[in-house]
Amino acid sequence: MEWQQLITDVFTRISDELGIVLDGLTVDDLNQQPRPDCNSIGWLAWHLTRSQDRNMSEIAGEEQLWIRGKWHARFDRAPDPAETGYGHTTEDAAAFNSPDGTTILEYHHAVLEETKRYISNKLSEDDLERESYSPTFDNTNLVGRRLLGVINDSLQHVGQAAYVRGLLRGKGWSSR
DSSP, X not given: OOHHHHHHHHHHHHHHHHHHHHTTOOHHHHHOXXXXXXXOHHHHHHHHHHHHHHHHHHHHTOOOHHHHTOHHHHTTOOOOTTOSSTTOOHHHHHHOOOOOHHHHHHHHHHHHHHXXXXXXXXXXXXXXXXXXXXXXXXXXXXXXXXXXXXXXXHHHHHHHHHHHHHHHHOTTSSOO
């Protein structure tokens, strides 16, 4: 297995897990917070996808799908490339109004396809050691470290969303 396939497989598994978590949930379910100071499933799914879109677009030197694909309009949000949920206050997260699960997954799948295309066709092993600037954080990091960060955050957030679903629906919601 080539290293690019390994990385794209991880992103695909994250996407598959997100699909399982969102399956059958209503918009009310997606917006429900288990406590007033906790993130909802919809916010977590949006945030992990926005973070992947922003990071991969910055690494690739391309415009985010959030803006280019007008996904911001489908989420009824501003076309702000820096607005990913990072730094949201408890009030910001509570004010987030999730669209339906299909919209979240369609955006996520579009970001996944862009990620796979870039990693498979444009990212070289030498690029992993290349520095990549993030205007969102006004810092520079190696591409390989950024990829690991996106994977780590995405795994955490999909796990958090699964846990919240378990809190809302109880045991037995997953076929595992």
